Every structure is written in C-alpha cells, then in structure tokens.
Amino acid sequence: MTGMNRLITTIRPYAWGSLTAIPDLLGTEPTGEPQAELWMGAHPGAPSRIDRGNGPEPLDVVIAADPAGELGESSVKRFGPTLPFLLKVLAAGAPLSVQVHPDLAQAKAGFADEEARGIPLDAPERNYKDANHKPEMIVALSExxxxxxxxxxxxxxxxxxxxxxxxxxxxxxxxxxxxxxxxxxxxxxxxxxxxxxxxxxxxxxxxxxxxxxxxxxxxxxxxxxxxxxxxxxxxxxxxxxxxxxxxxxxxxxxxxxxxxxxxxxxxxxxxxxxxxxxxxxxxxxxxxxxxxxxxxxxxxxVRFEAGDPGVLRPEAGPDGEELYAAPIDEFRLSRYSLAPGSDPSVLEAGTPQILLCTSGIAHLETIGAGNGTLTLGPGESAYVPATERTSITGNGTVFRATVTA
Structure with a gap:
C-alpha cells in the first residue's frame, strides 16, 4: 500500500477566527463559531490523522514508529525524529496578538530555565512551551x-x-x-x-x-x-x-x-x-x-531594528514550481498552478511532504511501487512520506510544504 494518504485535519476554534473563510474554502456550511486554523502536520497539540488500512492514526504516532522511513534519514539527522514543520490554513476575522518568537538559542535556554523552575507547561505565565524556534511564513489567499x-x-x-x-x-x-x-x-x-x-x-x-x-x-x-x-x-x-x-x-x-x-x-x-x-x-x-x-x-x-517588511513573491522554477524563498531549513514552501493538459509536475522523493489544494482539483499519483492515486479539492491535503516520488496534475492551485533538501 502507498504511504501517500489524505490528511484528516483539525480546525482550531480560536476566538479571533473568521466565521466564514474556512467554510467557504471547504465548501461547507458555517457553524456559527469562529474557525481560525486548519492544522496539517504532526504537532502533538492537534496532529493530523492518516488511514493506511487499519483505521485513522495520528501522524505523529505513525512517524514515531518509523522516523527514517517516513521523514528520510537526512531529515532525521538534521531535525530529529519528528516532522520539523507545521502547515496551516489561517483565517483571521479579528486581530491576533502582537507577538515575537525567540531564536533557537533563546528558546533552548528559556525552556531549560522554566523547566528548572518547575513552571507547568500549561501555566498562563509560561513563555517557552518547547526548546525550538518558530520562524514562520504567511502566503495570502485573500487580501x-x-x-x-x-x-x-x-x-x-x-x-x-x-x-x-x-x-x-x-x-x-x-x-x-x-x-x-x-x-x-x-x-x-x-x-x-x-x-x-x-x-x-x-x-x-x-x-x-x-x-x-x-x-x-x-x-x-x-x-x-x-x-x-x-x-x-x-x-x-x-x-x-x-x-x-x-x-x-x-x-x-x-x-x-x-x-x-x-x-x-x-x-x-x-x-x-x-x-x-x-x-x-x-x-x-x-x-x-x-x-x-x-x-x-x-x-x-525583540530585535529593535527598523526596516521594510519585505513582501515576498514566488520565484518560478523548473517543472512549474513557484518557490517562496526563505532563509530557513526546517520548512520549504512552494506553489503549483495546475492547468488542464499540462505535463505532470514531478515531486522527487527524499523528504517528507504535505500537499494542500487551495482551489480547483489536484490529482496526485505515486510513481513506482504502490501506484497510489488521490484527488484533492479545496482545503484538502495529503501527506507523502520521504520514500515516495509523486506527480501532480489537475486544474487548480496546490501548495507543497517540505524541508530544505
């Protein structure tokens, strides 16, 4: 059986979330409650689930059972036996807090200090929930x-x-x-x-x-x-x-x-x-x-440095990929604009991937052993382990999240 699987995802109902944006993307009826973030990944707070024939399992559990097979030996060596990125659809209907994130050294030191002082992880005064940094990127789907x-x-x-x-x-x-x-x-x-x-x-x-x-x-x-x-x-x-x-x-x-x-x-x-x-x-x-x-x-x-915010636009590359370049290795984000009749775009093996369709239809196919196929509509996503080479065709837009090779 192919390791490529549709992700069963969780929507986080934070108070600042939009009432309609995620339902509009998914083609579902609004619930009347805020729907803020659609999570895709293996974060223990709300891991996505996949079903490889034995019922849905959390993605973090699947990865923990075979880190090298799921993530690739290179990723495990560089980032440890966990998926090093989290992908989201974010729908802000009200402002999020003004905030800042530490660098890696600050996060390690801050986490160790709060652990040593015995501050519970869920304490409201806790600053550091883990020992990792949190660089991030947002790509607009609307204004x-x-x-x-x-x-x-x-x-x-x-x-x-x-x-x-x-x-x-x-x-x-x-x-x-x-x-x-x-x-x-x-x-x-x-x-x-x-x-x-x-x-x-x-x-x-x-x-x-x-x-x-x-x-x-x-x-x-x-x-x-x-x-x-x-x-x-x-x-x-x-x-x-x-x-x-x-x-x-x-x-x-x-x-x-x-x-x-x-x-x-x-x-x-x-x-x-x-x-x-x-x-x-x-x-x-x-x-x-x-x-x-x-x-x-x-x-x-905080870094008290003024400067231009640096709006990014995707850089066209081979095979239809448009890359949002960022100075970080834990994640790599790109976009494919698919058109009917175009040659398939081939996504090489070697790194873990999450593919998210944001408009139209995307057809995914495993190349080689397994011969799996999957069709995604708006708001739907798939996990592709490092062992699999995949092609995408269709008529729509697909975002590809992975790590820097």
Whole structure:
C-alpha cells in the first residue's frame, strides 16, 4: 500500500477566527463559531490523522514508529525524529496578538530555565512551551492585513504625532531624539509599563483620532489608521494599539507572502492565508491579547531594528514550481498552478511532504511501487512520506510544504 494518504485535519476554534473563510474554502456550511486554523502536520497539540488500512492514526504516532522511513534519514539527522514543520490554513476575522518568537538559542535556554523552575507547561505565565524556534511564513489567499517589523522611528513619530493626542507627545519626542534601537526600545517599554488607566485613556483618544483620520483616504497613513481603529474595535483600550503603531502595516494581495524571523514583532489582522512554521509553540506577546505579557523577557527577545517588511513573491522554477524563498531549513514552501493538459509536475522523493489544494482539483499519483492515486479539492491535503516520488496534475492551485533538501 502507498504511504501517500489524505490528511484528516483539525480546525482550531480560536476566538479571533473568521466565521466564514474556512467554510467557504471547504465548501461547507458555517457553524456559527469562529474557525481560525486548519492544522496539517504532526504537532502533538492537534496532529493530523492518516488511514493506511487499519483505521485513522495520528501522524505523529505513525512517524514515531518509523522516523527514517517516513521523514528520510537526512531529515532525521538534521531535525530529529519528528516532522520539523507545521502547515496551516489561517483565517483571521479579528486581530491576533502582537507577538515575537525567540531564536533557537533563546528558546533552548528559556525552556531549560522554566523547566528548572518547575513552571507547568500549561501555566498562563509560561513563555517557552518547547526548546525550538518558530520562524514562520504567511502566503495570502485573500487580501490580507498584517503588521511586520518596526517602522523607521521618524515615520512612527510622524504617524503618532498626527493623531493630536497630548499624552502621546513624550513617545514622539523619544522617537525623534534617540538612535533607532534606543528610541524603539524606550517607547515600547514605556507603553508596556504605563499605568493601566492612563494608557487606556490614551488608547481611546488615539483610536478615535485614527478613526476620524482614516475617513479621508487622502490623509497620510489613512489605511494604517483604519487598521488600528479596526483592531481597537476588538481590543478597546488595549495598549497593544500603541505598540502596533510602531510597526509596519502591510496589506498583502493574493499570492504575496511575509517571512517572519526571530525577534521580529508582528501580528495578523484580517484575511485568509497559508501559514507554515517550524514545529514550535513559543510565543511572547506584547499586546492585543488578554494573555500573559512578560515585559522583561519580551524586551530581551525583540530585535529593535527598523526596516521594510519585505513582501515576498514566488520565484518560478523548473517543472512549474513557484518557490517562496526563505532563509530557513526546517520548512520549504512552494506553489503549483495546475492547468488542464499540462505535463505532470514531478515531486522527487527524499523528504517528507504535505500537499494542500487551495482551489480547483489536484490529482496526485505515486510513481513506482504502490501506484497510489488521490484527488484533492479545496482545503484538502495529503501527506507523502520521504520514500515516495509523486506527480501532480489537475486544474487548480496546490501548495507543497517540505524541508530544505
């Protein structure tokens, strides 16, 4: 029997999820509850399941039974006996928290420290759930709003000053008076350390001003102000609104992507996308959330560097593959745009793969032993072990998640 299998997936019902985006993708009726993330992978929090003839089994259990056969010896040697990436369909109907992820050394040290101090893994004040880093990438399937990395301090000062809120003046002065690293650090620290009632009043005034300024599309930063005002609707008075004003607001068009490395503050605000990340759950938050915020640890992890968010577009390669290049080995994400009558695209063996159809129909066929076939529709996915060479044809769009060979 072929090792290629359709994935039986789990939808995570987080409060920020869209009511309709994932049902629309799958062609199902909305449940009336938020549907935030469709997980594809072997993360123990919600592993996908596959059925090879003996009933559905969790993918992490299948991999643990034969890591080298499922993942390939090279992947096991480099990343250990687990699938090193997690693929998701993410549907944001409300903002996710403004957050940052540690690098690998920070994650290992932070996890070891919290383990030594006996902090339970499920404790609300726990920062490090594992010893891995969590670089990630999001590819827009719809128009997609997000925040990514710090603005230039001078631009942030201009945007904040234009709100006309007197209690924001000290932040404007700091942004203009100091070098980039110091200016951004001091303002973020001041926002996160402000007295709760005072910062809530400031956020309310800033939100009202942003809403007013966004009504005129000719106003500088009008679309940015609109995004902040919309976020404030979900988190009224949250100091994360001011923190968000320090970040680049990005509006991705379908097919465009963002790569988010360690230490880069970011948030997803609205839209549907394909997300891939290293297999980790380490998150430090700094706003737009009711969850724990560890300010000292956050300030230690954040990289206070301004810059362009770096919108990515796929690079055309051989055999119809379009690669979203990223400086990471734990995952490799690409896209195939399939057309009727075109030659099959061949996916070579050697690494574990997850194939996700996001539109139309995709036909998968194992080349060689096993001779398995599978047809995927929108929102459906398949797992292909490292031992199998596969071809894809059809009329639609397929994303391929694997590791860097």
């Amino acid at each position: 997609f709003d997000g925040l990514c990395g710090f603005r230039d301090p001078a631009q942030a000062a201009e945007l904040i000053e234009a709100l006309g809120v007197d209690t924001l003046t000290p932040y404007v002065d700091i942004l203009r008076a100091h070098p980039e690293d110091r200016a951004l650090r001091e303002v973020l620290a001041a926002v996160l350390g402000a007295e709760p009632h005072a910062i809530a009043a400031t956020v309310h005034a800033a939100t009202e001003a942003a809403r007013r300024l966004s009504a005129d599309p000719t106003t500088p930063f009008a679309s940015d102000y609109a995004a902040y005002a919309k976020a404030a609707h979900s988190f009224p008075g949250d100091r994360g609104i001011i923190a968000a004003m320090l970040l680049n607001h990005v509006r991705l068009q379908p097919g465009e992507a963002l790569y988010l490395g360690a230490g880069v503050p970011h948030a997803y605000l609205d839209g549907l996308g394909v997300e891939i990340m290293a297999n980790s759950d380490n998150v430090l938050r700094c706003g737009l959330t009711p969850k724990h915020i560890d300010v000292p640890e956050l300030l230690r992890i």
